[in-house]
Amino acid sequence: MNKASIERDHEILTAEELISLRNKAKQQGLKVVMTNGCFDILHSGHVSYLKEAKELGDILIVAVNTDASVSRLKGPTRPINNTQERMTILSALHAVDWVVPFDEDTPRELIARVLPDILVKGGDYKPEDIAGYHEVKANGGEVRILCFKNGCSTTNVIKKIKSLA
Ligand SMILES: Nc1ncnc2c1ncn2[C@@H]1O[C@H](COP(=O)(O)OP(=O)(O)OP(=O)(O)O)[C@@H](O)[C@H]1O
Numbered sequence: 001m002n003k004a005s006i007e008r009d010h011e012i013l014t015a016e017e018l019i020s021l022r023n024k025a026k027q028q029g030l031k032v033v034m035t036n037g038c039f040d041i042l043h044s045g046h047v048s049y050l051k052e053a054k055e056l057g058d059i060l061i062v063a064v065n066t067d068a069s070v071s072r073l074k075g076p077t078r079p080i081n082n083t084q085e086r087m088t089i090l091s092a093l094h095a096v097d098w099v100v101p102f103d104e105d106t107p108r109e110l111i112a113r114v115l116p117d118i119l120v121k122g123g124d125y126k127p128e129d130i131a132g133y134h135e136v137k138a139n140g141g142e143v144r145i146l147c148f149k150n151g152c153s154t155t156n157v158i159k160k161i162k163s164l165a
């Protein structure tokens, strides 16, 4: 196992670049873990679950909802941080290797192209409800739910700031 032989880590990639690197990782026998989300205002619940995710394999991919996708999912006042800002912050984390945006309501199609060895989400989800669950399982991959840090959410951060106003 030699992750260093895949040169581009801690990178923001297009879907096409990601697929190409994912294939190289497969040829090198590296275990690829993938997750996704809005990650609007990053908090310690995000950081601890991303760290746990990375420990499951060699490479961690984070697919990030674009601004239009976040607004459809979470409402017109969101996101607070735009796509580029959210991806920049995530890509700087030690645990995160490759970051990719997606514009759809769910990352199902992207996950079906990447076919990670392990697909993960935080403890606010049930495995069967996770987009890409069926595709990853059908390919022989695993779907895992990781620890949830109670009380940590972007919504709570926004509420706290509003209460100060
Ligand atoms: N407190 C937490 N502990 C562990 N994982 C979390 C926590 N909060 C969110 N996650 C995970 O982080 C990813 C991104 O979640 P998301 O951006 O929706 O966070 P959030 O804080 O719940 O946001 P919002 O309050 O806007 O709904 C998801 O995979 C989710 O399971």
Ligand SMILES: O=P(O)(O)O[C@@H]1O[C@H]([C@H](O)CO)[C@@H](O)[C@H](O)[C@@H]1O
Residues within 6 Å of the ligand: 036, 037, 038, 039, 065, 073, 104, 105, 106, 107, 121, 125, 129, 130, 131
């Ligand atoms: O940030 P969130 O709300 O955890 O992220 C969403 O996750 C959905 C998930 O994969 C459940 O199926 C996904 O469909 C949605 O696009 C967000 O990424």
